[in-house]
Amino acid sequence: MKKSFLILVLFFVSLVSLADEGMWMLNHIDKKTAQLMQQLGLEMPSSQLFNEHVPSLKDAIISFGGYCSGVVVSEDGLVFTNHHCGFDAIQNHSSVAHDYIKDGFVADKREDELPNPDLFVSFLIRQEDVTSRILKDIHPGMDETKRSYIVDSLSSVIENEVSEKDSLLRGVVSSYYGGNEFYLSVYKDYKDVRLVFAPPSSVGKFGGDTDNWVWPRHTGDFSVFRIYADNNNQPAFYSPQNKPFHPSYIAPISLKGYQNGTYCMTLGYPGSTDRYLSSFGIEEQMETQNQSMIDVRGIKQAIWKKAMESNDSIRIMYASKYAASSNYWKYSIGMNKAIEELNIIGKRKLLEDKITRFIEDKDEKKQLYGNLIDSLRISYESRKKLIHASSYFGECFGNASELLSLSTQAISTDFFSDSIAGRKIYESMVKEYSNISLSIDKEVLVAMLKEYREKVDTTFLPDTYKTIDEKYKGDCQAYADYIFSHSEMTTPRGLERIYSRDSTFNMFEDPILSLAVDVVTKFVDFYQIGADANNKISRDERFYSEIVRQMCEDKSFYPDANSTMRLSFGVVTPYSANSSSGIDYSTTTKGIFEKVERYKGDSDFWVQPALLNLLSKKDFGKYADKKGEMNVCFITNNDITGGNSGSAMFNGRGELIGLAFDGNWEGMSSNLEYESALQRCIGVDIRYVLFIIEKYGKAPHLIQELKLAQ
Structure with a gap:
């Protein structure tokens, strides 16, 4: 029996000790996990990651529409998210005469930014452990229907307390660890969110279904929105009189890029995982x-x-x-x-x-x-x-x-x-x-x-x-x-x-x-x-x-994803489904040309001649890497799932280096079990995003809003 238990302990030690595994609650990162993050390259103190009293990195992160993630990048409320996250808005504004899906969209001035009545973004204000309040009247052996009724009723009471105290706030009680713990998340929702920039689908969806979930990728999966607020910088429904929202924290953007082994952390709202499922x-x-x-x-x-x-x-x-x-x-x-x-x-x-x-x-x-x-x-x-x-x-x-x-x-x-x-x-x-x-x-x-x-x-x-x-x-x-x-x-x-x-x-x-x-x-x-x-x-x-937690109670466990804000961390690392193929940790525009030629006649890989001409000139300026090339996508071993789309990818200094948009085909079981050798996170390089905005979209006015870290 002791031998079996030792094997079990070793199993769970391997489970929880991987530095790149876990979707962590920012206010529940223990000392050991924090040390692992620092060993991999985190330079920021934890108080700058998450702080409910002063502005911190979490204040630049949004839940986008309740189904994706995004990041605030300017003092006037610009938001970066994925193209596929903004696709509903892009499609709703499109017509045969104005085909923003095929051709892209750019607002040359604020008055041209397009409203989206059904779209909202949410900022996390604070979190609170309410487990004791929820479970105080629940006892072992209670009928499950009665238990669910009590949990739901008390959750509603706690949620309503938030909006009753402040009508601009929304409370959500979420279940953790299979219903063994409960936390209240308090959000502020902004409901005037306007489309500012969308690349053509030949950028935002390059590769289509063929490349979906596959590495290497060459997809510029991004779109740009702006949050608007009332004269007091508070949430308001769409009105022409609303002003650009001024956030408490702006994500700085790195132009230095990354290399093999560069620390990377994602911040976003992963949807759901079932890693404790039977x-x-x-x-x-x-x-x-x-x-x-x-x-x-x-x-x-x-x-x-x-x-x-x-x-x-x-x-x-x-x-x-x-x-x-x-x-x-x-x-x-x-x-x-x-x-x-x-x-x-x-x-x-x-x-x-x-x-x-x-x-x-x-x-x-x-x-x-x-x-x-x-x-x-x-x-x-x-x-x-x-x-x-x-x-x-x-x-x-x-x-x-x-x-x-x-x-x-x-x-x-x-x-x-x-x-x-x-x-x-x-x-x-x-x-x-x-x-x-x-x-x-x-x-x-x-x-x-x-x-x-x-x-x-x-x-x-x-x-x-x-x-x-x-x-x-x-x-x-x-x-x-x-x-x-x-x-x-x-x-x-x-x-x-x-x-x-x-x-x-x-x-x-x-x-x-x-x-x-x-x-x-x-x-x-x-x-x-x-x-x-x-x-x-x-x-x-x-x-x-x-x-499962009792058997290794001295170890650090993270709860399954449940659409609340989470951090995952890892490093930029080469990956190939076939180790003999020698795929690197990033792709360049060279791969776009190769795929256009290889899949000639396939609409998934059609690119506007004007864009191909622009890329062929290689006039990438400050967005080029050290070799003068333009990186398009990169891959890390960060732990992500659905809902992480649009998540900010930060380096160790808290500077934006990319936007997460996909996982990899070989790691599709990751919702059930993390496989460190297989699971990967694919992101679009932020420098490619900026290049497309400035050079192809001819929108340098948007670049001027950003906080660029040289």
């Missing part, structure tokens, strides 16, 4: 969530892409949706591949054998946790068919036909309890119609109806399929034809009749709304059928996370 949870995610995404989105995207390639108006309309869908489609393919090749499930099962022995060796643990691993296995097995069906259901009916999604939202939304909020939701839904092609959407719906029937057991089919079989003789096309020719929801008129409470409109007789009711009903069925297993799994996964 093998059963990993297997379920692989076979259900990931596989349904692979199967269903592949079909949907093929329909979209065919239409996009034949019509510029459709290309602009669907560009952002296609990019968002395909990104996680390819990610799921890579994750499943990595899980198998790296034997992630097998490794986790070995850990679970040790957990079982750890519990059995201690009477108090056995009494508290019982047969934890067996309990997890039984619960996951009991919901296997249900989760398989619900995963395909979500992709086919919740994330495919846009008209169906709008209809589902319409019958599920209370427009009237809060008239202001209801009006805002209604207006937002009306706008969606401008981005829907009914002919494409009908083709998608037909494909989804067929795919869902093919992939799931008949017991999980909604009642709609009886209608299709009995009334339309099983012909999904005929059913869809009827829906799109008879529904009021094909135009905003149907939505307006719901919103205005038109008594002459029986919305449940409308065919698309009838389908939406069926979808919502089946979704509720899924939830109710799986409630017992879901509660047991939630409880046992929380125990699982707790035990």
Whole structure:
């Protein structure tokens, strides 16, 4: 037993001692981790990284729209983030006449900067441990439903206290370590955010789906926005009278670049990881969530892409949706591949054998946790068919036909309890119609109806399929034809009749709304059928996370990512999926020309002749490296995940050297397990960003706003 425990200790020592692993809470970096950061090259004291009382580096970091990250780089509120993070805004302002996706956009003066009513950025003001408040009325053995109710209720109370004290602040209570700890994050949201600069897609999306998640990269994945505020520098909705926001801290920008071994830290808002998840949870995610995404989105995207390639108006309309869908489609393919090749499930099962022995060796643990691993296995097995069906259901009916999604939202939304909020939701839904092609959407719906029937057991089919079989003789096309020719929801008129409470409109007789009711009903069925297993799994996964920390309680552990601000650190380092190929730690514009030639005729690698001409002159000026070349991208071993897109990449002095925008194909299992030899972070070199802004975009006025560190 002692030998087994020693092996376990060694396992976790290796797990937590890697300097490049971990998404750390800035106010919870312990002494040992801080020393590792300094050994690698951090020159700033921790008080300059995170300080709630005086301006610090964290005050230059933003959550961009709640789904990406960004960094403030000027006294007048300029923000750098990724091109794909700003893609919705770029697409919304684009048209065939003004194709900002293809050609890029630059605001020559402040009056030309484009507002984005639905976009906001958030600054973290402070964080507070509220675990004791949340768990004070919770006791061991409590029913999981009751526990969740208490947690949710107390979280809401704590969050409301923040806005009641200061209406400009927003509180969010987040769960850490599987629900064993809770922290309050207090944010200030700025809702007037304007598009300032976007490179052409031949820069911002160079390589497209082909290069996505692949090193080496040559993608200038950046865009520029500006935050506006009222006359008191406080948050305000868009108004022509608003002024550029003046931040408390501005990220300085380095023109010195980096070399092999240069310290690098990312600051941003990573979305979610599951590194304390059981093998059963990993297997379920692989076979259900990931596989349904692979199967269903592949079909949907093929329909979209065919239409996009034949019509510029459709290309602009669907560009952002296609990019968002395909990104996680390819990610799921890579994750499943990595899980198998790296034997992630097998490794986790070995850990679970040790957990079982750890519990059995201690009477108090056995009494508290019982047969934890067996309990997890039984619960996951009991919901296997249900989760398989619900995963395909979500992709086919919740994330495919846009008209169906709008209809589902319409019958599920209370427009009237809060008239202001209801009006805002209604207006937002009306706008969606401008981005829907009914002919494409009908083709998608037909494909989804067929795919869902093919992939799931008949017991999980909604009642709609009886209608299709009995009334339309099983012909999904005929059913869809009827829906799109008879529904009021094909135009905003149907939505307006719901919103205005038109008594002459029986919305449940409308065919698309009838389908939406069926979808919502089946979704509720899924939830109710799986409630017992879901509660047991939630409880046992929380125990699982707790035990992992108990077994090595003297070690430093970081919590899973949960969309709160995190720091990761590492170094610039060469990487190659094939060690014999000799790939370096950075790429140059030479690679752009090579790929343009290699993929001639492929739209993913088309570049404007004017840009190629500019790059061929090699007049890179102060943005060139020591060899006179222009670096485009670089790669580090920083620990990142989705949501880190747009994260600032700093050197040891806290100077901006790049923007994180991607991981690597071989490290796609990183949400589940960090592999130090494989996982990498790809960033766009900040010097390439500035070169494109100044020389290609002809916007030196933006460069003049920046704080450049020579």
